[in-house]
Amino acid sequence: MLHRRMKRILQSIIMITLLLSATVAAGAARVEMINDMVPKNWILVYYTLGDINHDGKDDAIMVVENTDPAYLKRNRIIGPKILNMNPRKMMVLFQTETGYEEVLSVANGFPTEHSEQKPCLVDPLVEAGEINIKNGLVKVALNYKLKCSGYNTTKHTFKFRYENTRFRLIGFNAMQLERISGDATEQNFDYLAGHKTTVTGINIYDNKKRNAQSQKLATNKQFYLDEISLACEPHNQTPCHQKIKQAQLSGS
Numbered sequence: 001m002l003h004r005r006m007k008r009i010l011q012s013i014i015m016i017t018l019l020l021s022a023t024v025a026a027g028a029a030r031v032e033m034i035n036d037m038v039p040k041n042w043i044l045v046y047y048t049l050g051d052i053n054h055d056g057k058d059d060a061i062m063v064v065e066n067t068d069p070a071y072l073k074r075n076r077i078i079g080p081k082i083l084n085m086n087p088r089k090m091m092v093l094f095q096t097e098t099g100y101e102e103v104l105s106v107a108n109g110f111p112t113e114h115s116e117q118k119p120c121l122v123d124p125l126v127e128a129g130e131i132n133i134k135n136g137l138v139k140v141a142l143n144y145k146l147k148c149s150g151y152n153t154t155k156h157t158f159k160f161r162y163e164n165t166r167f168r169l170i171g172f173n174a175m176q177l178e179r180i181s182g183d184a185t186e187q188n189f190d191y192l193a194g195h196k197t198t199v200t201g202i203n204i205y206d207n208k209k210r211n212a213q214s215q216k217l218a219t220n221k222q223f224y225l226d227e228i229s230l231a232c233e234p235h236n237q238t239p240c241h242q243k244i245k246q247a248q249l250s251g252s
Contacts, residue, residue, distance in 0.1 A: 033099050034060050037091065042066055045088070046125060050133025052162050057095040061131055061138065063088055063110070078148050079119030085112050090131075090140075090230075092167070104167065104226065111142060111231045120148040128155070137161055137170075140230060153177045160225050167225035177204065194220055 030049065038044050047062035071086040089107040093100040115121045121144060125131075128143040141157040159171035172189040182205035188197045194217050201210045 030058065030060070034062055034093065037062070037093055037100055037102060038064050041068070046131065048131050048133060052092070052133055052136060052138065053094060054136055059095050059133065060093040060100060061133065062091050062093070063125065063131070064091060065113070073114075073116060075114075075119050077119060080114060083114035083116060083119060085114060085116065088112060092138075103165075106226055108226070108229050108231075118146065120146045120150070122147045138167060138225075142230065151179045153179055156230075158230060169223040169225065169228060182206070189217070191217070191223070 031047075034047055035044060042064040045063050045065045047060055049058040049060050051057060052059040065088045066086040068086060071084065073083040073085055075081055075083045087107060088110045089105055090110055091102055092104040094103050095101075111124045113123045113126075123129075124142040124144050127145050128141075130139075130141050132139050138160040139157060140160070141155060144154045144156075146152075153176070155173075155175045155177075157171075157173040157175075158169060159173075160167040161170050162168075168191075170190075170192050172191075173186065175184055175186045177184040182203045184202040184204060186199040186202060188199070190196070195214050196217055197212055197214045199210055199212045201208060
């Protein structure tokens, strides 16, 4: 009886090991296919997987960066000695039967690793930023934090939905945090419902009462990933692209 039980345990361990090996191999193959899509003289700095177009396959979003030495700037003030100003772009890849196919490539002011205007600014994508795919929605979060001075942090989160071969902006969130006191304010733009909510009285260290005020947006214009900028100035709490500004959103 004990022998048979040990045999079944051993068979289970072998099966789990084989499944894990197959999963790791499949994951490595996907990463290799994604790397093959990186343009010449560019490098992959970020990628994420998830089903965007609801076909049951893992699509991919990657951020690539140019490697041109001309974009490396010497910094003579506080911050890194060399500022990497190489441009970045975000690429959306759909998985097909034979690999990955590029469906969108956008630069649109995607933030660089460093900033000449604010050399102490930490890479907005690396410092608590992220790009993820969940339930078919694409979320791009960029966090603006000064490493060598200042106590304010601003996080901008864009939410997109794949719609009629384009990526429609359906939500924008801006949260500004004072790291020492824990006080924060937040603005949420819901482009599907057509309203903006401003939340004040937030404190990350306690549960004090928050105050939320909602107002209708002044326009129902639709915005898309290929026409807006993802690089906003830190502490700017309204959507920052020129086209969005021209829309004169209520309260912005």
